[in-house]
Amino acid sequence: MPNTRPRIYMQEVATRDGFQNESQFIETEDKVRVIDALSLCGFAKIEVTSFTSPKAIPALRDAERVMHEITRQPGVEYTVLVPNVRGAERALSCGIDEANLVMSMSETHNRSNLRMTREQSFAQLEQVVSAISGSSVAINISLSTSFGCPMEGDVSEDEVLRWIERFANLGVTRATLCDTTGMAYPSQVRSLSARAKALFPEMVFTLHFHNTRSMAQANALAAISAGIDRFDASLGGIGGCPYAPGASGNACTEDMVHMLELEGFDTNIDLERLLKVSAMLPGLIGHDVPSQLLKAGGRNTLHPAPAYVAEIGLKPSTVINGLRRCDAQIHPCLQSDRRIRHP
Numbered sequence: 520m521p522n523t524r525p526r527i528y529m530q531e532v533a534t535r536d537g538f539q540n541e542s543q544f545i546e547t548e549d550k551v552r553v554i555d556a557l558s559l560c561g562f563a564k565i566e567v568t569s570f571t572s573p574k575a576i577p578a579l580r581d582a583e584r585v586m587h588e589i590t591r592q593p594g595v596e597y598t599v600l601v602p603n604v605r606g607a608e609r610a611l612s613c614g615i616d617e618a619n620l621v622m623s624m625s626e627t628h629n630r631s632n633l634r635m636t637r638e639q640s641f642a643q644l645e646q647v648v649s650a651i652s653g654s655s656v657a658i659n660i661s662l663s664t665s666f667g668c669p670m671e672g673d674v675s676e677d678e679v680l681r682w683i684e685r686f687a688n689l690g691v692t693r694a695t696l697c698d699t700t701g702m703a704y705p706s707q708v709r710s711l712s713a714r715a716k717a718l719f720p721e722m723v724f725t726l727h728f729h730n731t732r733s734m735a736q737a738n739a740l741a742a743i744s745a746g747i748d749r750f751d752a753s754l755g756g757i758g759g760c761p762y763a764p765g766a767s768g769n770a771c772t773e774d775m776v777h778m779l780e781l782e783g784f785d786t787n788i789d790l791e792r793l794l795k796v797s798a799m800l801p802g803l804i805g806h807d808v809p810s811q812l813l814k815a816g817g818r819n820t821l822h823p824a825p826a827y828v829a830e831i832g833l834k835p836s837t838v839i840n841g842l843r844r845c846d847a848q849i850h851p852c853l854q855s856d857r858r859i860r861h862p
């Protein structure tokens with residue numbers, strides 16, 4: 520039977536957005552091992568690393584080595600974050616498929632993250648675009664804090680749309696609306712996504728959520744209802760912006776895939792394989808990860824029933840954990856949580 524489920528494209532960002540935020544340096548071989556394992560899980564795109572200043576993001580100071588040592592799989596796009604011209608030069612020397620340019624929609628966040636005004640960022644990125652245009656390397660613009668800034672507050676839709684237009688005018692055809700610090704909420708996501716898609720029908724949009732306030736999954740569904748079909752997400756739910764106070768983990772890839780598949784979407788992700796990669800993370804980063812699926816398993820993961828369950832109904836009464844409980848046949852209330860306890 521042909522697959523008629525709507526396709527959702529999943530883009531993994533853990534080794535960039537996740538690892539950049541870890542205080543413990545993750546060895547290059549380990550990064551390569553994780554990326555190679557992720558490459559076999561069915562992602563449309565993997566954000567491998569970033570070519571930022573090693574002083575600003577020391578965790579990713581091995582970007583060139585990582586790019587050279589990974590084994591690329593056909594059908595997967597390998598992208599890297601590029602904040603400025605120097606970053607673009609470094610990235611291009613590594614044979615990337617896509618350069619993911621970044622700037623913030625909030626002036627204050629741009630200054631704190633990139634140490635430039637937004638206009639200075641745009642001028643730099645304009646140079647990057649003209650250096651790359653015409654080559655086989657694709658360009659994506661990630662617009663940080665599109666749904667709010669932790670220092671300035673709300674960012675208006677018109678402001679975000681204005682910047683998309685400026686990049687569209689440079690010939691950029693891919694854009695990511697980033698909820699850098701988890702401020703987005705579903706109706707806001709639906710509204711901005713719908714307007715952006717209607718105004719820029721040629722632009723391929725991705726949405727990038729952080730689960731800081733537990734709204735990432737709801738936001739993803741809201742985005743889909745506005746016609747979005749691409750999402751960034753991070754293995755284990757690791758990540759966060761080092762330049763945004765209080766920012767915590769990205770939308771967790773396995774949690775999102777689990778939900779989307781249940782909702783009838785085709786993510787192309789091998790979830791069982793993905794969970795094995797996610798299980799590698801705590802050992803590598805030295806702490807637990809936010810992933811719910813890693814803790815609980817999928818909703819169809821069944822657990823053995825306690826031994827006393829088999830005995831219920833066989834005898835007139837049963838002693839359970841030292842408490843005498845009424846038999847289910849005598850007291851149907853035992854079937855609910857409000858069990859009657861006898862002295």
Ligand code: COA
Binds near residue numbers: 663
């Ligand atoms: N790669 C490597 N080195 C870089 C670089 C790059 N992309 N950009 C700048 N540098 C180096 C310069 O060579 C210079 O080195 P020096 O001190 O040895 O001379 C130093 O960094 C400072 O350069 P400058 O142009 O003054 O940059 P800056 O200090 O204003 O920093 C950024 C600008 C964008 C490079 C820096 O703020 C940055 O990388 N921020 C991180 C952004 C990020 O990834 N955030 C999280 C994801 S959104």
Ligand code: ZN
Binds near residue numbers: 697698699729758759
């Ligand atoms: Zn992010």
